[in-house]
Amino acid sequence: MPSTKALIRRPGPRLAEGLVTHVERTPVDTALAFDQWVAYAGALRAHGWETVEVEPADDCPDSVFVEDTVVVFRNVALIARPGAESRRPETAAVEEAVARLGASVNWVWEPGTLDGGDILKVGDTIYVGRGGRTNADGVRQLRAVFEPLGARVVAVPVSKVLHLKSAMTALPDGTVIGHPPLVDSPSLFPRFLPVPEESGAHVVLLGGSKLLLAASAPKSAELLADLGFDPVVVDISEFEKLEGCVTCLSVRLRELYA
Numbered sequence: 669m670p671s672t673k674a675l676i677r678r679p680g681p682r683l684a685e686g687l688v689t690h691v692e693r694t695p696v697d698t699a700l701a702f703d704q705w706v707a708y709a710g711a712l713r714a715h716g717w718e719t720v721e722v723e724p725a726d727d728c729p730d731s732v733f734v735e736d737t738v739v740v741f742r743n744v745a746l747i748a749r750p751g752a753e754s755r756r757p758e759t760a761a762v763e764e765a766v767a768r769l770g771a772s773v774n775w776v777w778e779p780g781t782l783d784g785g786d787i788l789k790v791g792d793t794i795y796v797g798r799g800g801r802t803n804a805d806g807v808r809q810l811r812a813v814f815e816p817l818g819a820r821v822v823a824v825p826v827s828k829v830l831h832l833k834s835a836m837t838a839l840p841d842g843t844v845i846g847h848p849p850l851v852d853s854p855s856l857f858p859r860f861l862p863v864p865e866e867s868g869a870h871v872v873l874l875g876g877s878k879l880l881l882a883a884s885a886p887k888s889a890e891l892l893a894d895l896g897f898d899p900v901v902v903d904i905s906e907f908e909k910l911e912g913c914v915t916c917l918s919v920r921l922r923e924l925y926a
Contacts, residue, residue: 671924672875674717675765676709676917677734678702680726686910687730687752689800689830694909701906705732708902708917715874715900717920720769723761730755732907735916736783736801736831737762740771741794741814743925748784749776751801762919769924774813782806785831785916790838793820795856797832825852830911837871837915839879839897845869863888870913872920874900880914 684696709719725731730752737759739746745766747759767773776782786797787810794814796807811821828850829835836846836857844857846869854860863869868888872880877898881889889899904914 671921672717673769673921673924674712674719675722675734675738675762675919675921676705676712676719677722677732677762678724679705679732680724680728682726682729683732683906683910685729686733687754688909688911690828690834691909691911696906696909698906701732704902704904704906705917708904708914711880711900711902712874712918715878715880717874719918720765722765725758725761728755728758730910731758733785733910733912733916734758734762735833735919736785738766738919739782739784739787739794739810739814740766740919740921740924741789741819742817742923743771744813744817745771745773746782746810746813747773747775748782749778749780749806750783751781751803766921769921771921771924776806776809779803780805780809782810783831784919785833786826788832788836788838788844790842790844792818793822795822795824795832797826797835798823799826799832801831802826822856824856827852831916833870833915834911834913836869839871839892840873840877845871863891867908867913868892870915872914872918882908882914884908 783801786802788795843859865885868885
């Protein structure tokens with residue numbers, strides 16, 4: 669049976685200090701952010717996901733973006749080494765959580781850097797964004813861990829956004845979706861579907877035809893509904909101010925052994 673566990677981590681009191689690189693800093697309402705995080709976790713549970721809460725990291729403003737800390741393929745977890753040094757303390761509790769769930773644990777070592785938000789898995793293909801937060805040695809170490817397990821690792825240039833999955837995600841049939849002004853090389857993907865909004869490029873596959881996406885992408889939601897998908901909409905406006913999206917607020921462990 670496929671796993672339906674999802675790691676989440678509650679936002680800390682310093683959330684408003686989170687890093688921004690491609691957007692201007694705007695004030696974050698931390699109380700509203702917490703309510704939005706609760707609703708996001710509730711949406712996962714409402715669609716069959718068992719949420720597993722990682723220990724908070726209150727000294728790390730970006731720790732709610734838990735996806736950046738780990739990459740999981742089959743039953744193997746690769747603990748990231750974030751490109752932003754301030755985020756590296758976030759990984760210890762995530763390592764403990766995935767080990768407790770039965771994953772085999774590996775690590776990215778210096779001088780490699782790798783953020784989980786730079787990883788897009790489509791079947792056995794792992795696209796990895798090579799850009800600001802993930803370097804060439806991080807890509808090399810990713811290959812060394814996952815290619816022996818049957819993965820095909822494809823490096824993709826990222827220059828216009830923070831992470832690869834800031835620009836694109838994939839639909840259940842493997843079609844990659846993205847907002848064209850933010851995608852460096854759409855021709856790298858066998859099937860690419862443009863969407864009209866930046867946040868419309870971010871979907872979490874909930875199961876079947878259900879797609880979790882942000883309330884800030886109504887035109888994209890309409891497009892996906894017209895294609896036969898069932899959008900499940902959540903408001904994550906406070907996290908979007910910090911370049912967050914629906915994918916980076918959880919780690920979906922789809923292939924974890926029971």
